[in-house]
Amino acid sequence: MPRFAYFDPHPARAVTTQSPLHQFAATASGGESSVVLRENAFLDHLILRGESEVLIASVQAVLGLALPTEPQRLVMGEAGSLQWLSPDEWLLIVAAGEGFRLQRELREALGSAHFSIVDVSGGQTLLELDGACAVDVLMKSTAYDVDPRAFPVGRGVTSVFAKATAVIRRVDEQRWELVIRRSFADYCLRWLLDAGEEYGIDYRPAELGATISRAAVVDTETMS
């Protein structure tokens, strides 16, 4: 039977977490801003891997989300969002602190099936572009066709973004999300601020040094 060492990335002890973009201060455009850039830091990112037939039932039961089996699909629900990355790989983004519990529940539901769940929260962060000109900022940054007619809500792709890479998702009519690598976060943010200058981009950083604390079980447990 598989054995897993669990650890909680947000232990009960109050730990100050720092966003990869902590050094950037808010910018105010002064006038009308047609695009707002926000960092949704400290969310839990999990990579689910396995055959879709293996995962689909457990994902539905634990997360209440229908595993998207069609390419470039993104589903959103109360639990969080689940995106197709490749035929056997999905990105699950949930609220801070939820990943540990969901990971454990998914492992229990999947039992001895052939699958993998990896917590990648520390390696990437999520930026949100909101506003009428968000799509114009994206068009300047990626070669992928982000025209609203070709890129409906609920679509997400991994593509080249500003010479780096990003997962580009459309979550709402005027709201787009970018999942970027932590090591590229500084560069990508500078690029976005520059690209959005002509639209009066307004940057709202994540709360500085947010503290996530909760009564969590920190132990190492093996599944039998």
Added chain:
Amino acid sequence: MFHIYCPYCAEYREEEEFHPKGQAHIARPADPTASSDDAWGDYLFFRDNPRGVHHELWVHAVGCRKFFNITRDTRSYAILETYRMGEQPGVTAESVTLAERDSERKTSDTATMQGVPS
């Protein structure tokens, strides 16, 4: 810039998202210890360099990160088809040669017919 069809993403993507990985359909000898030096050397180092149809392994490096195959014409750089791993090519050197011979025959037939007074 041109677009390449990824059979896993099921859409055309920018060329810069892809990387070529050399010749496709190279099977590792089933029993390496029993294979001769020549056969092992062929497997490791020697690749085809055809003029015309070539089957290649590519990876969608920025995207789904899956490997897949491309059939490409080395004379015109035209991509004739892309297909998933484990599948066999629909376009081969033989099929292209046959098609070319057919079209040549048709052209010459047309030329002869045009020469015939009505």
